[in-house]
Amino acid sequence: MPIRLINNHTLRLESFLGNDVPEYAILSHTWDPDGEVTFQELLRFNHMTDHKFYDRRKYAKILNTCTQARKDGIRYSWIDSCCIDKTSSSELSEAINSMYNWSQDARICYAFLTDFDLRDATDNNLEAALRKCRWFTRGWCLQELLAPANVQFFDSAWRHIGFKLSMCPLLSRITSIDEGVLNGSVPIASIPVARRMSWAAQRHTTRVEDMAYSLFGIFNLRMPMLYGEGLHAFRRLQEGIIESSNDLSILAISSKPVGDDDELRSPFLGLLAASPRDFEACGNLTYTGTGPNLDDTFAITNKGLYFRQAQLKVDTSKGLYMMSLNCQQSQQSEPESIYLRKVGPRLFARYCPHSVEDSVGRGRDDPTVSTEEIYIVATITPITHLQLGQADDYMISVQSRNHTLSGALQVIQRGHWSDVWDASRLAFLTRGRMPFGGYCKVFPSRLQSIDSENACQKKHSWGHFFLLCGLARKAANSTGLPGSDIQPWVKLYLPEEWRDIEKRMGIVDDLYAAVDTENSPGTSDMAALHTVSGQHMTINATIEVVRAKARPYFILRLEFN
16 A cells, blocks of 8 residues: 655655655654544645645644654655545555554654643653653554654654653553563564553543554554444454464453343353453563463364363362463463363353352362363353353262262263263263263272371272263153253262173263163162272262252262261
């Protein structure tokens, strides 16, 4: 796209393209509430023999820019208000996508602070006075501070305040932008995405969409402008960043429950931010390594954010998973993480950790980190919230009154049951699938007593047994209540008994058929383990229905004696 420049001597517009673009100055300013000189006005004056800019106050901004540029030996100037034809949507879109580069290529940028009078400032109150300037709160002025190598500040009467390089410490304190970024010694692209977003957290734009559009250049993006899309513009910006970067810090937004009423607040959270303000606390973020992990492959899909190899840590005390974002607030702090709840096969949703109480019955944090292919729900809509609230319907939760089970259960990685196993809550998320069957190995020697740190019967090697459970359809629904036509079942097998079944059936895919070949399974079962030294352990398993909400779920209790 050609760039239109104002000839500082003739005050006429001229167009240039490619290598023919001459040196030019740009003006960075806050727009006057009464309006600015438009492209059409300046073009009309270009055809007059006498420029009457002095008739209107807003023309002074153009005249002073051109005058200062002439003093600096620069022949041309660029001003956003009058060098772009904003009546052309295509030109406006292309210009906005080019603004960062135009600012970067300028020989100098004049930052005009209309609400600052240098005569009222002293060395003691200069910083406080500058902080009050609108220029430091406007969205478009951020890229005009960052992109040009040379920025000169002027007060309301065009008195020289200082240059960006000499004012770096002061500007850094006002804007919370690293001095290295301001002086050009640190590339902007090397700063975590969330930290760059935090620079705009306290800035504003007149139009909602411009809050996103003004950040395109800072993230090296080119995207179409769709005025009228509202807050969706900022979502598009984040999606564009995700498409071009594997920086997980973009997910490091504040985790606040959705909803104004405590009773209506959803513990589920969206992955993407509503505005830069959600990144306000990310001003000190650094990468845990030298940069984004090259293995962090993720992409936006219609199912959510897809991760080919997500690194998940199980937090059984909260019934959640933790995913590190490979960034941290300081070298001494823990890496930033987000909490996830499993809501389906390979499907997770971000969850507010403050919405759950720690449970000693499931266990403590699992120090192991698993690598899984997963999807994370990106947006929480009213419909999505309803669907997520049903994720636990007909769940089979494995519990024990006296022991923590997390270290003792090993789900067999075969069949659909392994995909619906929630290791953080020790539960099968059946969603009412009929018939359903799942099974796992249980190692009693790995049990932890809730009242003690010692393993259950740790001095004995108990081997393992097989725990099978599932749901079947009853012949008739007697009560009409949701789930009253569902029959839960549980079955325990010793290793030698399970080997006999495998000899008959080979690889066991249909668990209900496997157990039904001997006896119809019921809601309770028991088994006994023995050691070579004559020690004896009895295992009792019961499964019961819990009607805590519209649809029931099931608790499978294991007790060891």
